[in-house]
Amino acid sequence: xxxWLMKTEPDVFSIRDLHRMRVSPWDGVRNxxxxxxxxxxxxxxxxxxxxxxxxxxxxxxxxxxARTAYPDHTAWDPASPYHDPKDGPAIARWSMVDVRFVAExxxxxxxxxxxxxxxxxxxxxxxxxxxxxxxxxDRHLAWIRSAAGM
DNA sequence: GCCAACGTTGGC
DNA sequence: GCCAACGTTGGC
Numbered sequence: 001x002x003x004w005l006m007k008t009e010p011d012v013f014s015i016r017d018l019h020r021m022r023v024s025p026w027d028g029v030r031n032x033x034x035x036x037x038x039x040x041x042x043x044x045x046x047x048x049x050x051x052x053x054x055x056x057x058x059x060x061x062x063x064x065x066a067r068t069a070y071p072d073h074t075a076w077d078p079a080s081p082y083h084d085p086k087d088g089p090a091i092a093r094w095s096m097v098d099v100r101f102v103a104e105x106x107x108x109x110x111x112x113x114x115x116x117x118x119x120x121x122x123x124x125x126x127x128x129x130x131x132x133x134x135x136x137x138d139r140h141l142a143w144i145r146s147a148a149g150m
Numbered sequence: 151g152c153c154a155a156c157g158t159t160g161g162c
Numbered sequence: 163g164c165c166a167a168c169g170t171t172g173g174c
Contacts, residue, residue: 007159007160009160030158031158031159031169031170032169032170033169052159052160052161053159053160053161054160057160057161111161128168129159129160129161129167129168130158130159130160130167130168130169131159132159
């Protein structure tokens with residue numbers, strides 16, 4: 001089963017917010033590569049939740065895909081911070097999925113620790129640092145689960 | 151289709 | 163708040 005990593009700024013939406021909501025749409029992704037990865041997701045896929053722009057940044061928990069990709073209507077809403085003036089219901093260029101809370105990391109994994117781990121050296125997190133939705137290898141996921149206690 | 155200008159991400 | 167990396171836009 002494929003696994004993914006999705007970034008969120010905890011000041012905006014954190015693993016605890018997801019815990020509280022249980023299921024949440026993952027809106028606001030405005031990058032084609034990230035969008036295409038979301039479109040490839042299946043219900044039940046594991047999602048590693050990564051806190052970016054945080055102190056510290058790092059892996060904060062686990063979620064799973066609860067609904068496959070559907071149009072991200074926040075792009076059509078002029079009042080939304082994710083508004084895309086070039087988009088509309090007839091175009092629907094952006095997608096989102098729903099994610100369901102699975103676990104908060106018992107041990108938060110800060111970026112420093114991830115970078116220092118040789119087994120994670122080839123994670124896209126480091127080579128494609130600006131990609132907010134990305135696939136995660138099984139062996140990386142196994143290491144993350146074990147290190148975070150989840 | 152190239153590429154310079156511009157905007158955004160995200161670590162620090 | 164700064165700035166490097168890098169994705170996107172738009173003129174040509």
